[in-house]
Amino acid sequence: MSQTHSPVADAWTPAQLQAVIDAHSRMPGAMLPTLHAIQDRFGFIPDAAVPMIAEALRHTRAEVHGIISFYHHFRTHPPGRSVIQICRAEACQSVGSRQLEAHARKALGIDYHQTTPDHEFTLEPVYCLGNCACGPSVRVNDDVYGRMSPEQFDQLTDELSATVVEVK
Amino acid sequence: MAITLYVPRDTTARALGADRVAARIERGARARDVALNLVRNGSRGLFYLEPLIEVDTPEGRVAYGPVTPGDVDALIEAGLFEGRQDHALSLGLTEEIKYLKRQQRLTFSRIGITDPVSLEDYTALRGFEGLKKALSLDSQAVVDEVKTSGLRGRGGAAFPTGIKWQTVHDQPPGEKYVVCNADEGDSGTFADRLVMECDPYMLIEGMTIAGLATGADQGYIYLRSEYPLAHDILDEAIERAVAAGYLGDNILGSGRTFHLEVRLGAGAYICGEETSLLESLEGKRGLVRAKPPLPAIEGLFGRPTVVNNVLSLAAVPFILDQGGQAYADYGLGRSRGTLAIQLAGNVKRGGLVELAFGTSLSELMEGFGGGTLSGRPLKAVQVGGPLGAYLPQSQWDNPIDYEGFAAFGGVVGHGGVVMFDDSVDMGDQARFAMEFCSVESCGKCTPCRIGAVRGVEVIDRIRAGESADKNLVLLTELCETMVDGSLCAMGGMAPFPVQSVMQHFPDDLTPRQAATAGGTTC
Ligand SMILES: Cc1cc2nc3c(=O)[nH]c(=O)nc-3n(C[C@H](O)[C@H](O)[C@H](O)COP(=O)(O)O)c2cc1C
Ligand code: SF4
Ligand code: FES
Numbered sequence: 001m002s003q004t005h006s007p008v009a010d011a012w013t014p015a016q017l018q019a020v021i022d023a024h025s026r027m028p029g030a031m032l033p034t035l036h037a038i039q040d041r042f043g044f045i046p047d048a049a050v051p052m053i054a055e056a057l058r059h060t061r062a063e064v065h066g067i068i069s070f071y072h073h074f075r076t077h078p079p080g081r082s083v084i085q086i087c088r089a090e091a092c093q094s095v096g097s098r099q100l101e102a103h104a105r106k107a108l109g110i111d112y113h114q115t116t117p118d119h120e121f122t123l124e125p126v127y128c129l130g131n132c133a134c135g136p137s138v139r140v141n142d143d144v145y146g147r148m149s150p151e152q153f154d155q156l157t158d159e160l161s162a163t164v165v166e167v168k
Numbered sequence: 169m170a171i172t173l174y175v176p177r178d179t180t181a182r183a184l185g186a187d188r189v190a191a192r193i194e195r196g197a198r199a200r201d202v203a204l205n206l207v208r209n210g211s212r213g214l215f216y217l218e219p220l221i222e223v224d225t226p227e228g229r230v231a232y233g234p235v236t237p238g239d240v241d242a243l244i245e246a247g248l249f250e251g252r253q254d255h256a257l258s259l260g261l262t263e264e265i266k267y268l269k270r271q272q273r274l275t276f277s278r279i280g281i282t283d284p285v286s287l288e289d290y291t292a293l294r295g296f297e298g299l300k301k302a303l304s305l306d307s308q309a310v311v312d313e314v315k316t317s318g319l320r321g322r323g324g325a326a327f328p329t330g331i332k333w334q335t336v337h338d339q340p341p342g343e344k345y346v347v348c349n350a351d352e353g354d355s356g357t358f359a360d361r362l363v364m365e366c367d368p369y370m371l372i373e374g375m376t377i378a379g380l381a382t383g384a385d386q387g388y389i390y391l392r393s394e395y396p397l398a399h400d401i402l403d404e405a406i407e408r409a410v411a412a413g414y415l416g417d418n419i420l421g422s423g424r425t426f427h428l429e430v431r432l433g434a435g436a437y438i439c440g441e442e443t444s445l446l447e448s449l450e451g452k453r454g455l456v457r458a459k460p461p462l463p464a465i466e467g468l469f470g471r472p473t474v475v476n477n478v479l480s481l482a483a484v485p486f487i488l489d490q491g492g493q494a495y496a497d498y499g500l501g502r503s504r505g506t507l508a509i510q511l512a513g514n515v516k517r518g519g520l521v522e523l524a525f526g527t528s529l530s531e532l533m534e535g536f537g538g539g540t541l542s543g544r545p546l547k548a549v550q551v552g553g554p555l556g557a558y559l560p561q562s563q564w565d566n567p568i569d570y571e572g573f574a575a576f577g578g579v580v581g582h583g584g585v586v587m588f589d590d591s592v593d594m595g596d597q598a599r600f601a602m603e604f605c606s607v608e609s610c611g612k613c614t615p616c617r618i619g620a621v622r623g624v625e626v627i628d629r630i631r632a633g634e635s636a637d638k639n640l641v642l643l644t645e646l647c648e649t650m651v652d653g654s655l656c657a658m659g660g661m662a663p664f665p666v667q668s669v670m671q672h673f674p675d676d677l678t679p680r681q682a683a684t685a686g687g688t689t690c
Binding site: 035071095127128132137143147 | 437
């Protein structure tokens with residue numbers, strides 16, 4: 001499968017941030033669409049965006065911080081080139097996701113919410129990907145993988161690292 | 169003449185390699201100079217057979233599955249393009265596959281048959297007939313048809329949909345909203361996803377009818393961010409429906425208006441609770457609102473709002489097209505129509521099973537599911553998502569309907585059935601229920617916010633053998649406090665799985681298990 005919407009976790013300028021904010025600030029209930037747009041574009045929500053959002057959407061900075069931290073999806077640090085989410089929910093547990101997550105942490109040498117030192121991978125928990133008849137389920141960027149064994153996990157991360165090398 | 173071949177494009181088929189299978193088939197056809205019309209259809213919901221590919225033949229569509237990319241060349245050699253049935257993966261006529269044939273598909277009548285975004289496919293199978301009917305009636309008559317159907321909300325609370333619509337209908341004219349709850353957070357459920365990925369116009373049609381019935385001209389689909397493919401497909405379908413005049417201003421020349429937009433959630437289970445969802449749509453943290461006021465009276469931006477689950481709305485086009493009575497003819501007791509059961513977890517034949525209410529769990533798990541995937545004995549089943557009880561064998565013969573399940577403490581919820589074999593440690597499952605609640609609590613009320621954290625600690629102590637008896641009493645009391653004192657069903661029901669483990673699997677919650685204890689943190 002292709003790697004779509006791979007987050008590009010680097011460059012942003014205040015002008016770019018402002019442009020994204022301005023493109024969304026007038027819709028009703030603009031906060032989540034704005035935050036999504038920023039994260040989709042830059043891979044995370046830079047601290048510098050908070051006062052800009054607060055100003056545009058007429059909130060306090062504390063409110064904006066509160067909203068960002070309420071939602072698990074939003075990150076405030078740049079992620080690795082591939083964000084790997086492992087499903088921790090019950091249907092996947094019943095077919096071995098607990099072993100898979102233990103393996104993944106060990107293989108990548110990181111815990112949930114961490115990024116490998118080489119910035120290749122960020123590991124995140126997720127609670128259901130809607131693939132519950134064919135777990136354990138894993139999502140990498142926008143692709144979902146089913147029936148994921150520890151061996152297949154290693155193969156997948158190898159392939160993802162290889163892709164990164166090619167891209168460079 | 170070109171051969172028409174179907175390779176599904178839903179999340180599960182793709183998670184199992186459907187895109188690579190499609191690419192191999194196209195390559196094989198090119199190499200053999202075969203004119204191929206490759207359709208990326210929706211899934212039939214027979215996930216144990218995915219990727220399930222089909223070929224048009226004069227007798228009907230024939231199927232093959234589960235197909236891996238490595239099978240493709242051999243399949244072609246064995247006459248795939250001619251629809252020959254010699255290969256070991258041949259399944260015969262799709263419609264004759266028992267798992268499918270034994271279902272009663274009212275809502276899911278089109279999935280897997282059509283190209284999800286093709287309006288032509290949709291209208292060829294009675295698509296938008298319900299909308300046309302609704303446009304010919306006055307709004308009260310539309311509400312009445314839904315009342316006649318006996319449809320109850322499929323999102324969990326099972327509230328009668330027609331009565332909810334009536335309340336919004338009866339509010340004075342002005343800004344009103346239809347909000348589709350597509351947060352589908354329950355583990356073991358994927359029926360909403362199937363609707364959105366495989367038959368999105370059905371949801372669009374159902375929401376438009378809800379708008380006509382209640383006087384709302386703006387709709388939002390609140391979609392969980394874990395469903396990126398559903399997002400793409402819905403956006404494309406909405407755009408096409410507007411362009412073709414089924415949605416937007418002046419629907420089908422009627423002068424009526426309904427606008428629709430997808431809004432993404434952001435990974436918070438509690439935002440599936442309807443008032444939390446509305447807060448989130450308004451751009452705030454998803455803190456649960458106290459009820460009353462009901463969303464039907466003061467909902468989104470303080471205006472009257474219909475909030476319905478995807479499946480509730482998806483049932484509406486059938487009800488308008490065929491009549492409420494045709495839907496009510498199915499079912500058991502006060503549970504009318506069909507239920508989308510989702511067989512998940514440790515199951516040999518997982519997938520979507522749409523049947524009238526009244527089937528037993530055993531029939532589903534054995535007759536359809538074929539038992540566990542591992543082949544080991546089934547030990548427990550969790551029905552109704554992470555807030556549902558774990559049911560032991562003695563409860564598997566009860567027919568599934570809302571009242572019948574409630575009578576023994578079960579939850580039908582959104583219809584997810586998650587099976588566990590005998591290797592499961594129910595102590596782990598009890599701990600996870602509390603852990604999940606602690607991660608996902610909105611934090612507004614103490615019994616849930618603090619109780620869930622305490623619950624994890626107490627279970628850890630029991631399993632470590634620290635004053636186990638005393639701590640079991642503590643756990644019992646803690647569960648009761650959460651059930652009685654929580655503002656919403658998150659804290660109010662999170663103890664259900666824990667209590668069911670204490671009651672039915674007490675051996676798994678003893679210090680004996682201490683050697684293997686220790687969940688994970690996150
Ligand atoms: C913690 C919690 C999570 C919920 N999650 C969902 C969900 O993901 N999808 C859903 O449709 N309803 C969910 N509900 C139920 C909704 O609050 C509400 O009852 C439903 O959207 C109403 O639509 P319906 O009448 O069509 O079922 C949840 C409720 C609670 C308490
Ligand atoms: S029970 Fe939990 S989720 Fe519900 S309102 Fe209270 S803290 Fe929020
Ligand atoms: S529980 Fe893992 S995909 Fe649903």
